[in-house]
Amino acid sequence: MTTTGLAFTLTWSRPVVLAECDPAGGDIGAGYLRHLELDGGHGLIQLVVAELRGQASEQFWSHLVDLDPPGARRLLLPGIATSAQAASLDPTWHSLAGFFSSLEHGNPGFDVIVDCGRLVTPYAPWPLLGRADLVLLVVKPTLASLLPARAVVQTLLSSAGPADDGRIGLVVVGDGDYDDRAVARHLGVPVIAHLPHDDRSARVLAHGGTARTRRPLLRAATAAEGKVMRSINGRRERLRGPGIWEAVHADV
Template structure:
């Protein structure tokens, strides 16, 4: 796998919790990159018990402008798993939305840098938390280049599902006009509600990649810190989604390779 970008629509939170659950439970080495232009939340939430100096995406973006991102990268990441050092990493996001303006000109180069992490030793998948699409500073170059773009939707009510419709339309439009087509799009549903997953999938016209339970206790720990249970239902469901994600990426890459062969043939 390579870059998995996660986004949500207005009124449908849960991207950071979903991305963090995947980063902590997947078997392959993973880097959780907080790319939300509204700011990162893991340092102030899940890792709030630690005292960590300012670091992360902003500093990496500045290093990219100087051409030193590769050497600076190890200084800007946090190891999330002391038992398996180097396998589950965090690149903290910006601390203030004002800083999004500094990062914006570097998204193309940062995306290329993230893509190259797959070839490292060990190779890392990048799970990019891109926040809500309502932001004017959405990292579109990252979404356009991602192997998989997952729209995370809380399936608990019409209030959380309805905003996902224009968000899905916006994603299809932008990826068609500026990216590599809509074949990278997928859907993650969180929780249960009055509508069946098949109905939501059909309405949004997105393939369902994963369904995660509304695990209030685990979500609270991932949001605010505390003791995390390894057998929690949210973590088990996130771990089970890894194979589906890998298969979706493999199909997507095969489609792109066939398309390139046709164009150059």
């Protein structure tokens, strides 16, 4: 999941923030960015403290790390260091969801990709999912992956309202027992993107190094952006229908 979010972020054509909101802890600081030796002065837990003081909007940008310096167009909000900190996040998910939604209206506006981790963990960030334009569940095309994913999809669908049609999709990673059509049929939601198995790129994104945009994983992530945006824009068009006047934005 983190690898997928990072691949999308490194290839996204618009300004973007990747927010690590996995209650189990963030991986990028100790993996892809381990050469920076981040000191803990940046990240989600510091932003939560700022939010409790009503200072999140003023301090937000100081808690980000530039993934592709010096352009400041692909930024990371590092996650918590340990799952023991997860309980402190729970009361602020709602306010953070609203804050993330507001970032597209800045100058420049930023899209937000949120890595929510496994949704079966305690203190999962459900309010972030509720405010998202698009929720993408990462699965492998194997029975072992699809069986638990079905329960998560059903939970997401049961909490969705009539206006949430088309808000939930899948990212299929690698090859396995089923093609994309069978995966979509099994889980009852569409496949938005398929990322190939690419060990070399996955190792770089997990442990650090130079991410090659011509490698299969990042090429597929680049191609997926158009499909993601078409899905988001299509839903926004539907939300502009009679009786619905507000749309929200926080790409997950």
